[in-house]
Amino acid sequence: MSIFVNNETKVVYQGLTGSQGRFYGLRNRAYGTGVVAGTHPKKAGTDVDGIPIFATVAEAVQATGATVSCVFIPAAGVERAVVEAAEGGVELVVVITEGVPAHDEARFYNRLRRDFPATRLLGPNCPGIITPGECNIGITAGEIAKGGGPVGIVSRSGTLTYQALYELKQQDIGVTTCVGIGGDPVPGTTFIDCLAAFEADPATRAVIMIGEIGGAEEEKAADFIAKEMSKPVVAYVAGVTAPPGKKMGHAGAIISGSKATAKAKMEALEAAGVRVGLNPTEAGALMAEVVAGL
């Protein structure tokens, strides 16, 4: 079992004909992902290494039964691409592209929330989602992940997601699904969405959550964990030493005001019964203890 994607998932890649889209689309296929189509408004009828290209997501969905779209479109075209995917009828849109303008992001998030409530958005600016051994959508290196569960991962940071997968693999702990929600100010999928899905997934028996400075999503997640979750959660929050007012790489990683600091987030999580590691390795070790006690 897993959340959001599995070995039956069929994916259409918007931007498959571009250099990034092609590189990762073919890598994902080599991993075993059901990469069934690509789109390009002017290249319908052609193919990328045997993967058929359609003019629109709607046509790709109709022809292939794809239920997920992965967006590798340059930032300027992401808003249009996301709406096209939702109109095409996919259940999940994974936006890998970084550097999407905040106003575009706010607009397409709300457009989906209102007009396409059945479509889940993941990202933008995220590494994607992987159910190890079954389906890898995005830019995660699949070989660093061990499949099978019992741990679910949700993370705001790309490289720390890889770090978490790797730490667990070193401890010989398997992962059900690993979701990178991305570090942008308006993430389509939140910690709470993933925590709720992991809580409902019988194969997931514990969850690692990796947060960072900025916003209040970790605090909200802490509240959710305290009230709604029966499964143990281990967390790490990056940015204890980050100075206020500076963007630490991610648009969302900025301390504004007295909240949003790593310390405040760690305290909120601990108060909710979450075991918090002071670094990724420590979080991995804490998870090993949790898994041993399951």
Next chain:
Amino acid sequence: MDLFEYQGKQYFARFGIPVSAGGVATTVDEAVARAEKAGYPVVVKAQVQVGGRGKAGGIKLAADGDEVRTHAGNILGMDIKGHVVRRVWVEHASDITREFYASFTLDRGAKLHLGMLSAQGGVEIEQVAAESPDAIARIHVDPVDGLTEDACREWVDAANLDPAARVGTVDILLKLWRCYVEGDADLVEINPLILTPEGRVHALDAKVTLDDNAAFRHPEWDEFRGLEELDDRERLAKEKHLQYIGLDGTVGIIANGAGLAMSTCDVVNQVGGAPANFLDIGGGASAEVMANALEVINTDPKVKSIFINIFGGITRGEEVANGIVQALGRVAIDAPIVIRLDGTNADEGRRILKAHESDSLISLPTMLDAARRAVALAGGAG
């Protein structure tokens, strides 16, 4: 990108938001010329991106040319909380009946835009929010619909401004909304927004933060660049497209990915050291990018050791290791380097590094061990 007040006012003016007549000056003579044009009395305002200019003596009223000369002379070159004043904005002084506050920004919790309007302007809005939250009228605006005139009018009514200010405020807020959305700003703030004795409403200050991600559709932003308050090292990093933020410590940090870079700073701190910087070289770790990063760190005299923390994902360990070795061949580094390489093919990468190991190039397998060594090489804490 944060704009200076004068740039913000120029940006406001593009959207028809009324601001005082004035001009920017970098010399005393220029300031006098701007004042003559704006008409006395004038206000001479230091252009720095830091709060508390007034208290620091960076904002002065001048009745004539001699006074402009005196004040501009004092303010230019002044150090306000570490920011050296290089420009002053000289504008016609306004008579003020009332001061209000207005802003738009993204409410990340609600995932909607948030407008704030208050009859208590001229002070920090955080202070108003803490002391009398009811004094702020808030409006959530759906990004799909935008701010309608009716909604704007209701919002202004809710703020209990002076009746004489209402029509003018509605007009300005609709223009400010356009500036926020079409101008791709993360924040637009007018504090104070003033009502004059003649019943006019206009922006006496301007705080604008532009969304760097939208720069591709705003060629007009080029004029704002090059004037940002960056030190030489930050400027060099920016030219090399590296995410660099200077900190106060002695351990130089290079990592791939923002989260890992932040985490690396944290671990250094945790083992008793202090990071000299945050530096994210992005997903890969090619020789060129690594050489650029080392070059930036090498210009920092505070740095006593360098901690390179790379997690190889798609970029394999041996490629990363070769990149580091090549980079070291290109840049002569003063401080000792500790490398932690992990991830895909980490063992092969470490073998390559081992062949080049010396007292000033040490490879350690874990983040904590590497951090401890880097901190020890930097002479411990501080």
